[in-house]
Amino acid sequence: MSSQPRPPAWDHSTADVSRSPLTEEGSRLVPALTIASHPRAHRVGERLLLEALASGRPMRVSRNEPDFMRPEGALGMHLADPFLSRKPLVLAPAAEGGIRLEPGEGSRVAVGGEVLREPWEFSAAEVAAGVPLELAGRVLLVLHLADASAREAEDALGMVGGSVGLQRVRQHITRVADLHVPVLVRGETGSGKELIAQAIHRHSTRRDKPFVSVNLGAIPRELAAAELFGARKGAFTGAVRDQPGFFQAAHEGTLFLDEVGEAPPEVQVMLLRVLETGQLYPVGERTPIAVDVRLVAATDANLEQQIQEGRFKAPLLHRLSGYSIRVPPLRERREDIGLLFHHFARAELEALGEAWRLTPEAPTAEPWLPSALAARLVGHRWSGNIRELRNVARQLVIGSRGQPCLRLDAQLEQELALTKGALPGRPAHAPPAVEAPAAPRRKPSEISEEELLAALQRNDWDFQAAADQLRIHRSSIYDLIEKSPHLRTAGDLSPEEITRCFHECQGDLDAMTRRLQVSKRALGRRVKELGLG
Structure with missing residues (x-):
């Protein structure tokens, strides 16, 4: 040359x-x-x-x-x-x-x-x-x-790396952590949005109060309102007692709402009211309850596009993004x-x-x-x-x-196969390399039960990781399990089966997940509901 x-x-x-x-x-x-x-x-x-x-x-x-x-x-x-x-x-x-x-x-x-x-x-x-x-x-x-x-690669925020993008995330966290404003964390799936929410909580004035993490994409849509805001006895079939919601569990602390773009329309309205008034109505209740919660939301969705399509409310986006932090993808x-x-x-x-x-x-x-x-x-x-x-x-x-x-x-x-010459830093004399496009999303109907089970087992029943591997949306995992006669979710397990497995596995949640073959996160929630652990 x-x-x-x-x-x-x-x-x-x-x-x-x-x-x-x-x-x-x-x-x-x-x-x-x-x-x-x-x-x-x-x-x-x-x-x-x-x-x-x-x-x-x-x-x-x-x-x-x-x-x-x-x-x-x-x-x-x-x-x-x-x-x-x-x-x-x-x-x-x-x-x-x-x-x-x-x-x-x-x-x-x-x-x-x-x-x-x-x-x-x-x-x-x-x-x-x-x-x-x-x-x-x-x-x-x-x-x-x-x-x-x-001059910092791994600081008190507990984040690994020294890239410019990560340094800017650290700066954002430091600036907003001690304030009461809601924060919207935006980034691709798997980029570490919950870690940022945890860092904000640890460095806020609420650090000694609860940090409650909720994945809206993992909650059945018909139960989302009751899970978040609570429900009164008899409000719906199965509500045999008063049930506090995640907002009440996070009172005086921080509530992290992951995949906020998955919130059903009625939940969006209720979220907007809480953010505006600090009050919520449990399902079946006519008297409001005051809550003091610092809200950190996260999404990998294009909320602006969802607003144009009528699937997300613009006022809610404005309320959620009191301060926005973008998480850079790993590439x-x-x-x-x-x-x-x-x-x-x-x-x-x-x-x-x-x-x-x-x-x-x-x-x-x-x-x-x-x-x-x-x-x-x-x-x-x-x-x-x-x-x-x-x-x-x-x-x-x-x-x-x-x-x-x-x-x-x-x-x-x-x-990990790479097209020759497609790595960053292609030698200048080589012909321009066209990076292979990301593999397209698959239709859930293309996924066999055997392939689904193999992906779940390979990823330790982490539904998001399995969905990434299968190139489908995580919500499709639930649909496929529901259609399968041999697979089930944590909600399908009886209290007796969970209790028996808990004692046989000596409370080891990983061992329980492998034995029962359900989502670890959902199983952990069931264990807590049953007062085990």
């Missing part, structure tokens, strides 16, 4: 930053390298800010220089792996905000499975999206944009994927008593997470976001149990 003139300085204003809101006031964006995979797993997440590029100067990276460090740390260390070359690769500013990589005689560098034989340029858009760089088949670095003013924070994967994998390894695998004794040992596999994780679209990544980490760890390093089985091989 012919050499292009180098601009006098890195100009991040030309970068494609539409993937997430990177222009937060006070932030200073610079290129950076973050370790996503390393033979010493504790190094994952360490970062090198390429600030010299902002002054038009190149930077050299080798086994012995420079130092990578955690954003919150003061001391750092060079890459240090003995298989990396002492001869550096060179990163330099390129035209229109891009970055030029010169592998030189240093460590073998691969992008998208292709070894770079000569200098390559990555566009500003590719850098903004995150470019995975494999070094010597041992270390994976992600070239991306970072906020040079940020917009690729530099966090390595750290998140190791976070989930460590928990699985500790459960297996094999946490020692993350730190091999010999410096020449094969990495537990091979760099090629790490590159596939970083380049995957993650339509199920963090939930999907967690499930893949569990599958990899358990499926590779007893082996010196992680290996893909046939199913994961297919799920």
Whole structure:
């Protein structure tokens, strides 16, 4: 490739930053390298800010220089792996905000499975999206944009990662947590919206009061009003006693309403009244009850489109979004994927008593997470976001149990399959790669009972994860179970069966879920209703 003139300085204003809101006031964006995979797993997440590029100067990276460090740390260390070359690769500013990589005689560098034989340029858009760089088949670095003013990767909010998008979420939480205004958290399925609601509660003045989490998509529509607002004895068939609702359970605390876009019309009207007056009417009751609840709602739906279609009330949206927080999808924070994967994998390894695998004794040992596999994780679209990544980490760890390093089985091989050249950071000389579109939604009628059962079992009866795998909406899971003569929901279980299983499993909800083969969340609710635990 012919050499292009180098601009006098890195100009991040030309970068494609539409993937997430990177222009937060006070932030200073610079290129950076973050370790996503390393033979010493504790190094994952360490970062090198390429600030010299902002002054038009190149930077050299080798086994012995420079130092990578955690954003919150003061001391750092060079890459240090003995298989990396002492001869550096060179990163330099390129035209229109891009970055030029010169592998030189240093460590073998691969992008998208292709070894770079000569200098390559990555566009500003590719850098903004995150470019995975494999070094010597041992270390994976992600070239991306970072906020040079940020110095925290995992703070008191309990969030894993140091991406610009996640840093902005932290800032939003800090600003709104101690206020009483309702918050609307918007983001794709599996992106961690409930974790944000929990962080808001923990850092609010209500932290010592109840935090109640409700998934409106998991409540039958005909029961939603009674579940939320309570019901008086005799209000409907089955109401044999006064039943307090979730709002009353969250009195003086925080109520988290997930999938608020699934609320039936009558529930939307009742929600709007509570938000406007602080009063609710239990089903069958004519006297209002005052409640003091901080409401945090979440949705992955396009509520504005639902308003146009007459399925959601505009005044309710305005009330819910007293303050809005957007959660970036995982593909917009690729530099966090390595750290998140190791976070989930460590928990699985500790459960297996094999946490020692993350730190091999010999410096020449094969990495537990091979760099090629790490590159596939970083380049995957993650339509199920963090939930999907967690499930893949569990599958990899358990499926590779007893082996010196992680290996893909046939199913994961297919799920993580990547079109050649479709990874972020495609070499500049290659023909433009068209990323394969996300697989279309399937019709519930296409799902057999055997396929449904396999998906539920594979995902530990997590209905959302099973729905993501089957590419159907979660509500369709309930419809399919209702039509099946062999499957059932937690609501179908008798109190005697639940009580007996509770004692036989010694209160282990996971074991109960596997034995009864129902939703863990719904089963936990039934256990509480029966006064067990």
